Amino acid sequence: MKKILTKNRTPHLSSLALALLLLAAGLLLIPSTASAxxxxxxxxxxxxxxxxxxxxxxxxxxxxxxxxxxxxxxxxxxxxxxxxxxxxxxxxxxxxxxxxxxxxxxxxxxxxxxxxxxxxxxxxxxxxxxxxxxxxxxxxxxxxxxxxxxxxxxxxxxxxxxxxxxxxxxxxxxxxxxxxxxxxxxxxxxxxxxxxxxxxxxxxxxxxxxxxxxxxxxxxxxxxxxxxxxxxxxxxxxxxxxxxxxxxxxxxxxxxxxxxxxxxxxxxxxxxxxxxxxxxxxxxxxxxxxxxxxxxxxxxxxxxxxxxxxxxxxxxxxxxxxxxxxxxxxxxxxxxxxxxxxxxxxxxxxxxxxxxxxxxxxxxxxxxxxxxxxxxxxxxxxxxxxxxxxxxxxxxxxxxxxxxxxxxxxxxxxxxxxxxxxxxxxxxxxATTTQPNLVIDRVFADLVDADAQSGVGTAILRVSIRNNGNTPTAAPFQVKFYRDAGMTQLIGQATVPAGLEGCAVNDTVVEVAWENLNPGVYRYWVSVDSEGTIGASKTGSSVVIVDPERLFLPMLQR
CATH class of the missing domain: 3.20.20.80 (Glycosidases)
Structure with missing residues (x-):
């Protein structure tokens, strides 16, 4: 049998007496002899x-x-x-x-x-x-x-x-x-x-x-x-x-x-x-x-x-x-x-x-x-x-x-x-210090079909955020999306309310719309809590592809 557990044990020394019980989690034990x-x-x-x-x-x-x-x-x-x-x-x-x-x-x-x-x-x-x-x-x-x-x-x-x-x-x-x-x-x-x-x-x-x-x-x-x-x-x-x-x-x-x-x-x-x-x-x-x-x-x-x-x-x-x-x-x-x-x-x-x-x-x-x-x-x-x-x-x-x-x-x-x-x-x-800490879980890419009449499309920019601190966020914080790496050209922003639970178990997804995009490949950047309300700001980026079928037509050679 393949061993998963390897023992390293220090016993408690005294005389032998074996007695077992019935306990709350439903674990069936053998009771010892009880007094009145x-x-x-x-x-x-x-x-x-x-x-x-x-x-x-x-x-x-x-x-x-x-x-x-x-x-x-x-x-x-x-x-x-x-x-x-x-x-x-x-x-x-x-x-x-x-x-x-x-x-x-x-x-x-x-x-x-x-x-x-x-x-x-x-x-x-x-x-x-x-x-x-x-x-x-x-x-x-x-x-x-x-x-x-x-x-x-x-x-x-x-x-x-x-x-x-x-x-x-x-x-x-x-x-x-x-x-x-x-x-x-x-x-x-x-x-x-x-x-x-x-x-x-x-x-x-x-x-x-x-x-x-x-x-x-x-x-x-x-x-x-x-x-x-x-x-x-x-x-x-x-x-x-x-x-x-x-x-x-x-x-x-x-x-x-x-x-x-x-x-x-x-x-x-x-x-x-x-x-x-x-x-x-x-x-x-x-x-x-x-x-x-x-x-x-x-x-x-x-x-x-x-x-x-x-x-x-x-x-x-x-x-x-x-x-x-x-x-x-x-x-x-x-x-x-x-x-x-x-x-x-x-x-x-x-x-x-x-x-x-x-x-x-x-x-x-x-x-x-x-x-x-x-x-x-x-x-x-x-x-x-x-x-x-x-x-x-x-x-x-x-x-x-x-x-x-x-x-x-x-x-x-x-x-x-x-x-x-x-x-x-x-x-x-x-004895612990309780504080939240924001991390970016994932910045999502998006594939968008262009409108047949206008020829442009609308992308939904999304970021998943977790709090891996040990306590919920106590104040709202801002999430901003940009069209440039310098983060000067704002696409849109949203506010995450207080109460994002800690321990990185659950997440919150923030999204904004990026409208009037012609067919092409676009990169976008996101900044989480750039104001430092919760702690140090976090940044990430991803891409959007508008009308991918038109952009990536198969190449034929004679």
Whole structure:
């Protein structure tokens, strides 16, 4: 098997205790033995030791930072603005009224593959909202220019959207063309999968292959999304030496589960707990195993990011934004009345404490902030690997017991105050400098037919502009088109209103008409924000050809 991930691991040392759980993102885990309910509490305060004070960072962010997002509900809405969070994911098709107007929201279409009365899969699907004028059509009209994510964890069996690759290809095709027909300025994004592994990338390959086979073209994608959890997908195949006994759970799916329609042989494996600890830890060093203590491995997190970007480039999608729509730690954390951890422990006996979660959050964000690669990254965003990242979760919302013991909540579900993780997220945002930055995406060429009677034509000059800064533009800016390189002969101009979102995910197209052109080839130049309202001005140029058939008649020789 070709390895995509190469491990570089530093384990946490202690004694062995294995305990697993059921968690919010629908990842099927095995619960540990619990104490009586009256003796159990959740402690997300995460007070640091006296000799390890929480650093106080100088606040410089003056606006919401679109790099930093959260999955959230109305319960935590009051914290979004003061934390300067700039992006919210809610897993639904409409922007809730509680999301601030200057905060980006990414709507989502939910899917499900149909099944018959016996539970057998059918080659059809349902969408919420439905792909109708009264369903999704109304939502598109209310959210012009939005980035629509088609599905959530479509690779996951039963939990979440649960589609086979070929059915997802159909659903994506239908949603993409429905959205583009209603709003050509909208962007369409592929569903984030549970994690990035050889099996998950095989799922995406199957989607692309099915799309091309059925529709005859490569799958059009404006934005890619992904999740980056470090979970095994199945238990290893295990036979106990000596007596040849095969445990009943040998080879079965676990945690993230095997991706729909993919080869179980390439799924990431969990060492079987019947093995001696020394054997488990030895297997943990292999590239095709994920162990519990690796759930917060920064090396493996970074390798998933690089693997996703490498896959995108190999399939022609390097010039596409990549959004991390979910990441955090999800192994349960609870303590008893004496403050002792009674929930998930890794192979070394360590719990996923608030301190541990906070360290992973800080380390992974510093990686995301600085991860660039001219060979893999997104060119319009200074070759960043990831444009935006959304922590799961801001608050417990209406999920209730489904996320009981989630260690990554940014808001304490009892006090409604920020947890240690919430304070760290707030401080990491505060330490950033928030500012927009305009870049020219593309200056368009135009082919124009001359009017049959007048002999002249009108060209439409167009430029696509993005904001690869980390906050929306706060003021209008001018875009001017010229007929000369010195930019003294103005053709026309337009004003772009404030509010162009940052992170280079969406664009705005500005156009003006150039009239009364005789047949010929014309070059034009464009200046974006020459007044420096947003920052340094940007310039570009392209061409217009009027009456190309007359200009380029075939040459015949005798």
């Amino acid at each position: 309910a009256s003796d159990v509490c959740i402690d997300l305060r995460g007070d640091l030791d006296a000799d390890d004070p929480e650093p106080i960072l100088e606040a410089s962010a003056t606006a919401p930072n679109c790099r930093y997002g959260v999955t959230a509900s109305q319960k935590g809405a009051s914290q979004i603005a003061p934390m300067k969070i700039g992006w919210v994911v809610t897993f639904g098709p409409s922007k809730p009224s509680w999301v601030p107007s200057n905060v980006s929201h990414t709507p989502m279409i939910r899917l499900k593959q149909s099944r018959d009365a016996n539970g057998n899969r059918l080659p059809t699907y349902t969408a919420r909202p439905s792909l109708t004028n009264s369903g999704l059509g109304q939502q598109i009209q209310a959210n012009p220019g939005a980035v629509w994510i088609v599905g959530n964890e479509v690779d996951r069996v039963f939990w979440q959207d649960d589609l086979m690759p070929e059915v997802y290809a159909d659903a994506y095709h239908d949603a993409y063309h429905f959205i583009k027909q209603k709003d050509p300025t909208a962007k369409v994004a592929v569903s984030g999968l549970v994690l990035v592994t050889p099996g998950r990338l095989q799922y995406l390959d199957k989607v692309l292959d099915a799309y091309r086979a059925k529709y005859g073209t490569p799958m059009p994608v404006d934005v890619w999304t992904f999740h980056a959890y470090i979970f095994p997908e199945r238990i290893e195949d295990y036979v106990r030496p000596g007596d040849g006994v095969v445990p009943p759970d040998s080879g079965k799916p676990v945690f993230a589960s095997v991706a729909n329609g993919t080869d179980p042989a390439i799924a990431m494996k969990l060492p079987h707990w019947w093995r001696p600890l020394s054997e488990q830890l030895e297997l943990c060093q292999r590239d095709d195993y994920y162990c519990i203590y690796e759930h917060d491995s920064l090396d493996l997190f970074a390798q998933q990011v690089v693997a996703m970007r490498s896959w995108m480039k190999a399939r022609g999608y390097q010039n596409t934004p990549l959004l991390l729509t979910e990441w955090s730690l999800l192994h349960q954390y609870k303590v008893d009345a004496n403050g002792q951890c009674i929930a998930t422990k890794d192979e070394y006996g360590n719990c996923f404490t608030p301190q541990r979660v906070t360290k992973f959050m800080e380390d992974s964000i510093r990686y995301l902030e600085n991860a660039t690669d001219a060979n893999l990254g997104y060119p319009l965003d200074n070759y960043r690997l990831v444009q935006q990242w959304a922590w799961f979760l801001l608050d417990d919302g209406d999920l209730g017991a489904f996320i009981d013991g989630n260690p990554s909540l940014l808001i304490d579900p009892v006090s409604n105050n920020l947890t240690q993780m919430g304070r760290k997220y707030r401080d990491l945002i505060a």
